[in-house]
Amino acid sequence: MVSVRNLNKKYGDFSLNVTLEIPDGQITGLVGKNGAGKSTVIKSVLGLVRPDSGSVTVFGKDAFELSAEDKQKIGAALSDSGFSNYLTLGDCAKILSKMYDNFDKKLFMESCKKYGLPEGKQIKNYSTGMKAKLRVLVALSHDAKLLIMDEPTAGMDVEARNEILDIIRGYLAEREDCSVLITSHIADDLEGLCDDIYLIHQGKIMLHEDTDVILSDYGVLKADEQTFMTLDRQAVLCYKKEPYGYCCLTDQKKFYIENYPGMVIENCGIDDIILLMTGGK
């Protein structure tokens, strides 16, 4: 559904070089630190920025040349952009009903009411969490086949984050053919949602792996200096110096559990991967 091939984009000293693929019905997460290039990838897929070189295709078409009909099938929630703050929820519903062929106004208004979004208030008077919920509900309001979400949970407390993730999960549960590209710097949000994860750092993809594989096969080895020196590092992806010795990331946790019974080996989350792969050697 989405294909990004050798996407190059330069902003001053920052250079993005990304290749990724989102097959039909796949939920893909893009994780990385702030400034890693996540939003630029999202904007390229949405046709908001033109690549310096490489190609970005959505539904088989150049993302920068998408027609209005193509965009009917895309639901987008951006972290820093939405409807004008001077509009009300009622205004948004009126606009969306004229924009999208499949917009379900009744369902949209019911969902907004369910999540506590007041109809008559201007958006500028909404809290951060309410604005984020509105952006997500708008993206899910017109039966989109492709969801593009940039940091939908950024800046929110745990409760609001879970609510937003539940909204997305509920939508996807009813639509198995829907593809999703979602970014976050809070990796926990994506572990329970995504089929596969791309890790981006300084504009480059450092890792692409299925979420299940990360959770089952990846591990964090905590080795003292002596153990580290004798450690078989063929399956160590990267390591980082710590006060107690070395913290190593592996994608073959079982091998080390079997061969180094005395070493501390912990399960690995996406946050660990981000920390080690972007801060280690």
Place this chain on the structure above:
Amino acid sequence: MRGLIEKDLCLLLQRSRVLFVMIAIGVLLGFSTDGSFVIGYLTMICAILTVGTISYDEFDNGYPFLMTLPITKKTYVVGKYLFCMLGGLTGWLISIIIYIGCMLIKGNPVSVSVFADVFAFIPIMMLIIAVMLPMQLKFGAEKSRIVLAVAVGGIWVVWYLLMRFLPDNASISAIISGADDLTVMMLIVLICIGALAVSYPISLRIMEKKEY
């Protein structure tokens, strides 16, 4: 397109107080002046207010989201021209009603000759839209004001220098003052249509080159 017009209408209605104040001033002008000044005033105010919806679009980084909606950049530009023209024409119609109403209440006869002036405001409104829209799209709400002021100043300086130093400026003045009303009117209409014909592709090019 309908969604864009609806959005602009919703944004314009956010300034309904400003609109009411402007209409109230229009009514006062209608009573206090005998000429068609009120028509020009309200037509231009409405055109400027509708062009101002661009500043709402760009405010708070609104463009990226707007461009994810099922519209193309071309639809956006066409929608803006259409909305501004409709806004200007609505202001023009309201001002005519105010003008005629005031004349009737004051017991003054509504002169047919005024209607020749009345139609002159439409090409002027078109000219304002043709100049302001690409400027707002290119420079944004704040910078475009400065650019507009500099441009108007520049045009005045060029005009002054032409009149001052061209050897046959007397003949230019004679041609202008000697032309009949219909010729001047036709010239204004042609200039304004020409300005729109130049303005639209410029606006489209500005939008197509933009990245968010």
